[in-house]
């Protein structure tokens with residue numbers, strides 16, 4: 001079954017995902033294989049269940065990589081490296097075993113109808129093209145329609161989507177779409193700035209460069225002034241971070 005990621009741009013993907021779904025159990029914030037993982041784990045809907053990582057298989061594969069690069073997997077320093085790497089990958093992809101939707105289920109009904117923004121959420125992920133880390137900050141904002149969620153939950157959503165093989169564009173889209181799905185706000189914005197080690201330590205080697213992506217949903221698409229307000233809130237005091 002061929003599924004090409006390249007044939008679908010993040011934007012057309014989000015348009016597909018924003019179509020109403022019958023039955024209400026399809027999660028537009030998840031890629032098909034991610035939804036499948038959750039179903040296998042019996043976690044679709046309640047989330048959090050563990051799809052076991054095949055650690056021995058991963059260890060065998062890492063051992064092969066060590067041999068293929070011309071190293072000796074039996075020398076003392078490398079002997080336990082396959083198992084360490086396997087456990088590290090299990091940790092770095094822990095989001096595959098989580099359903100980010102669960103974090104948006106506990107909502108508070110309030111009259112507050114101004115922008116809610118959680119700024120500078122640190123995250124790390126691995127790029128799906130090189131399996132090298134990309135590290136940065138996410139800014140997540142929404143304009144509530146009578147429903148708000150605990151701020152820490154927004155950070156949990158970022159983390160659950162980040163801890164899996166990713167591309168930054170999709171990560172940005174998934175977070176914004178999950179907020180729209182879970183909270184039904186008037187609009188949502190996710191801005192992500194990240195430095196990709198696949199670009200800073202290999203390939204073109206441009207340390208210090210960072211990539212910025214944004215996903216804009218709902219009223220923010222049309223309403224220029226509220227969108228500008230959010231961006232000002234994000235970047236207005238950006239200097240404070242340094």
Ligand code: ZN
Nearest residue numbers: 127129130198
């Ligand atoms: Zn990469």
